Amino acid sequence: MQSRQSLELRQHQQLALTPQLQQSIRFLQLSSHELELEVAQALLENPLLEREEEYDTDTPDTVADEAQAQEDRWATPGMSGRNGGGADDEPTRPETALAETLQDHLLEQLRLTRAEARDCALITLLIQELDENGYLPTSLDDVLACLPEELAVEPEELHAALRLLQSFDPPGVGARSLGECLCLQLDYLEAASRTLEPEVLACARAIARHHLGLLATGNLIRLRDALSCDQAVLRAAHAVLLQLEPKPARDWAASTADYITPDVLVNKVGKRWVARVNPATMPRLRINAVYEDLLGKGPAAPAMQSQLQQAHGLIKSVSQRFVTVLRVAQAIVDRQQGYFENGAAGMRPLVLRDIAQELELHESTVSRATKQKYAQTPWGVIELKGFFGAALQTDGGESTSAAAVRSLILKLVAAESGAKPLSDNQIALRLADQGVVIARRTVAKYREAAGIEPAILRKARAALESR
Template identity: 50%
Template sequence: MRSQASLELGQHQQLALTPQLRQALRLLQCSTLELEQEIAQAVADNPVLELDEPATDAVSAQAEMLERHWAQPARQAVTDDIPESPASQSLTDHLLQQLRTTRASLRDQALGVVLIGELDEHGYLDFDPVSHSTALPPDWDVQEEEWRAARRLLQSFDPAGVGARDLPECLRLQLRSRAAQWPPDVLDCALRLTRFLEDLGAGRWGRLCAALGCSRALLDAAHQALLQLDPRPLSAWQEDTTCYVVPDVLFHRSGTRWAVSLNPALEPRLRVDAGLAAQLEREGAPVLREQVRVARQLVQSLGQRRQTILRVAEFIAVHQRAFLEQGASALRPLVLREVAQALELHESTISRATRLKYAQTPWGVVELKHFFGTGVQTASGEDASARAIQAVMRVLLDAESPGKPLSDMRLSQLLADQGLVIARRTVAKYREALGVPVASLRKAQGK
């Protein structure tokens, strides 16, 4: 067989991220505080940019608008805790500082930064590497093993338990970080006991002793070790905080529909000095003319950011109208793909537009990501949002007797009575997502 080289022409499509598009995506992902820092730095570096201070009457109008939307207290608290900002070092800074002190390569550190940004309010990490790899430069080609290595690195940081997938893994991470506190046999038994939290919650001591091959005394010692752990690794970072998040988006009634507006108090008032820009374009050196181009590009990117956030919020207002009128238990299933298809945008763009963006609703201030979640079919054949079911579970858990906490099986039965027929295993998953330990731990801790 002879081999012969040949030259062929072909066409293929490839998405190229221009510098302007990269800037727009980066600004879209910024929180309000991060955006303020970006703008302040841009004004300091670029003489063509200036902050446009609003007139006094405009400030008064903005204040009146905010008072009108915030005057009435929320009738019901949302399921997620209202985010707060620590007075000293933030958790993100604490984790990033540890990341910088490691010997990880710049590439691995970049993956670590992505993971830190995906932690939920309890310190857990429900992360899909496939969807997030698309947000990285195409030439990176990040492999799944690299994501696993980045997660393991994050899980080695303080506070112990951060980056866990679920409660059992969180407990195991804490046990290993404090291994010297317990005898080896107690530690080994406690590590294995984390895989039987359901039996532990039901008090099935005989079954546990048989499954673990240990005595009742050793089982009790391992149980006590678990009681010393924190099911919410970030709880210490949520204390003594006073600065509350200011919403980026305002949901308010307008006749029979729900209208959306961006918070005027947070709008970046950045503009290009037209006179100076014209002079530099006529007489300035190439580097100064480049400053003009960069300034106009930044203002344009900020406008795109506002429009994207507003479009996403308007879609949410229509889709989640029941939530706005009835509360968290009325949340409907919603996924990024659904919004992306309706707005003809990429899923990663929707993810950026909802990252660290908060909305003022009749039920409190919530992150836009709060409106997203998968669905579970109810007894009536309709779909209920997983977050809505968690909201119902939160009400049941808050009303339980401290001396007789609800087991996952009992929670499943109570939900079924309300038409929410879901498996006990799913109930356990949702309970862990709420950061609530098993019934036996709640009973021992006095909840």
């Protein structure tokens, strides 16, 4: 069989993602913080790119005013000479002291003990294993298994190290469970106070060791029968337990609040809600005029031309990102006018396809433009994705959103009686009276999503708080 060579002409279409398009897509899905990091990295790598406010110079009037102010400072009595230093001559001092961590607090106490070096090493290891609440989440068997065999650490040594750690301040540190944490604090109370009755302490220890689950139900009658004690002792023991700290390391918590800078600001202009880009999140970039002028006068190195092209492309991608985010945000605001007027109860059902068809964009583009993008509204800062939700039909043939249903559930739970909280079935019936017909399991799903406990736990919590 012989093979032959031939030439053929074929036409076909192929979508090619240019580097500029890839950069625009990547910038669109970045959050404002991630975009700022990308811009900062580009400013370090590309000398032709700069911020607009970075090289702004003072006007002549401003310079003259500053010079006159400097002369006035030198001419003021007490501001010149060796002994006339001003506030700028004072040594700088830190505004706030460094925060002490729980580990630092425990290690300082360890240094004050007379423990041997081997015991100090084991206690230091346990201190490093503590979680943010002061508990020891790792079992001693797992800690022992991670130690090298050549150290020949016995289980008794590790238990002794844990007992010494549990004697440190704060009381309850190093506990392996809530019950053990409460018992350690009860031991501290017994040693520090002589006013507590032995029966009350014994009852409180029994509850902490064996009956915390029963206490959480709020059924004090069953708890009294299980402990075989009278009502007065049980109430006193319960009062003692309420004084204890379930999280010993609460005072050393180093977690800080996460602040979100909204990408879009929504304000009412006349009778219409209008979205606009937050200037604080928009990087103000430009090409260095000196370098650009030099490159335009004559031939330049290919590397400089490439950097100039990259700088123009980055500025265009950043601008295009904010244009797309603003278009999507305004379309969402136009669809959700009821939310801005009445809050979550006015949220209407909305899906990505609705915005994509209105703006003639792909659904993936709308998804990127709403992911990790936040809007400042009269009801707080909300992610743009939070305006989307499935539709639920009402008796009147209209549709409502899942967010509006969650808002109705929150209102019903807030108005309920603590002694007789509403069950999921009762909430479903109340919603049906308002025209929203949903199943009991749907109510349970929305209740859990809103962080609302079941009715039995709400009743137990109300019973414990009332005693």
